[in-house]
Amino acid sequence: MLNCLPGLIICFWRDVESILNLNVIGNACMTFSQTKHKKTCMKKGKLRKPIDLIKIFLLTLLTAFHFSAIGQNNTYNIFALAYTGNDKIPVSEIAVGSKANDSITGNAMVWLLKGNNGRIILVDAGFTDTAQYPFFNNYIRPDIVLKEININPEDITDLIITHPHFDHIGGIDLFPNAMVWMQKDDFHYFVNTAWQKNGVTVGLNKKDVSKLIEKSTEGKLTLVKGDSIEIIPGIRVFIGSRHTYESQYVLVNGVSGKTIIASDNIWYYYNLEHLLPIPITFDPKGYVNAMKRMKRLVSDSNLIIPGHDALVLSKFPKVTDRIVRIEKNNK
Numbered sequence: 001m002l003n004c005l006p007g008l009i010i011c012f013w014r015d016v017e018s019i020l021n022l023n024v025i026g027n028a029c030m031t032f033s034q035t036k037h038k039k040t041c042m043k044k045g046k047l048r049k050p051i052d053l054i055k056i057f058l059l060t061l062l063t064a065f066h067f068s069a070i071g072q073n074n075t076y077n078i079f080a081l082a083y084t085g086n087d088k089i090p091v092s093e094i095a096v097g098s099k100a101n102d103s104i105t106g107n108a109m110v111w112l113l114k115g116n117n118g119r120i121i122l123v124d125a126g127f128t129d130t131a132q133y134p135f136f137n138n139y140i141r142p143d144i145v146l147k148e149i150n151i152n153p154e155d156i157t158d159l160i161i162t163h164p165h166f167d168h169i170g171g172i173d174l175f176p177n178a179m180v181w182m183q184k185d186d187f188h189y190f191v192n193t194a195w196q197k198n199g200v201t202v203g204l205n206k207k208d209v210s211k212l213i214e215k216s217t218e219g220k221l222t223l224v225k226g227d228s229i230e231i232i233p234g235i236r237v238f239i240g241s242r243h244t245y246e247s248q249y250v251l252v253n254g255v256s257g258k259t260i261i262a263s264d265n266i267w268y269y270y271n272l273e274h275l276l277p278i279p280i281t282f283d284p285k286g287y288v289n290a291m292k293r294m295k296r297l298v299s300d301s302n303l304i305i306p307g308h309d310a311l312v313l314s315k316f317p318k319v320t321d322r323i324v325r326i327e328k329n330n331k
């Protein structure tokens with residue numbers, strides 16, 4: 001279809017030429033003789049007003065479509081934004097099977113994907129319920145951190161929720177225009193099964209259930225079913241680690257190449273380097289397999305971004321104290 005468009009456009013233009021009595025330089029139509037529309041192009045018609053107006057309209061539409069298709073290939077500038085400060089945690093608590101005695105530094109982040117197609121996407125929403133979770137140091141509400149790079153909460157077009165733990169979903173009500181994307185099975189577990197007998201509620205805040213349902217009743221919730229699904233041009237989601245019932249991670253067509261926002265499907269670089277699972281997953285083996293798969297999905301494993309590792313902030317070019325740009329040539 002796209003190959004045919006230049007010829008089609010020229011042919012329409014030749015018809016418009018006869019309508020408007022203009023001269024078109026050269027035989028542009030013959031240049032595009034591969035199109036099937038040569039006959040239409042060569043036709044000398046009289047002024048047929050309704051049809052001619054439709055042609056002008058179609059010409060405008062085709063030209064706009066063609067050049068918008070050429071002008072973008074859906075790439076994204078990617079930023080990591082830390083909305084809490086850094087905390088030390090023993091390695092043994094984040095990597096099952098590790099014999100290390102030292103500590104590792106963690107924080108909590110959201111990720112901004114700024115597309116050349118006009119989409120301004122947030123991966124995860126952070127949290128706002130500081131009364132329930134007062135132990136995070138140096139907390140700043142995620143929408144306030146976004147303002148450091150001139151993004152207002154209303155600007156967010158899409159919000160991809162990797163999983164419904166409080167520090168990833170609690171801020172969804174901060175972004176009024178965003179379409180929320182979440183795995184269907186994770187949604188159902190979160191709003192129902194988790195709270196029933198034998199359900200797992202670790203990391204879940206029941207107040208977030210009502211926020212999510214509100215998004216649904218506003219028509220701003222899209223449930224995704226399955227693995228390797230392109231939900232937005234240049235954005236593909238994957239499942240497999242089962243950090244929650246059906247947590248997902250995001251493969252982004254980034255400016256530096258394929259980039260994975262792993263969120264909690266990899267907590268720390270340590271987990272990725274040692275291929276050790278975290279203690280919170282329904283499937284430890286699946287968690288490790290998901291990390292191995294992530295390595296295969298990108299050409300540069302530096303472009304796999306873990307969910308809670310403060311190293312992210314020193315590894316990539318700094319934008320502000322809390323924000324880095326995820327791109328190659330990192331340290």
Ligand SMILES: [Zn+2]
Pocket residue numbers: 163165168203243264
């Ligand atoms: Zn989590």
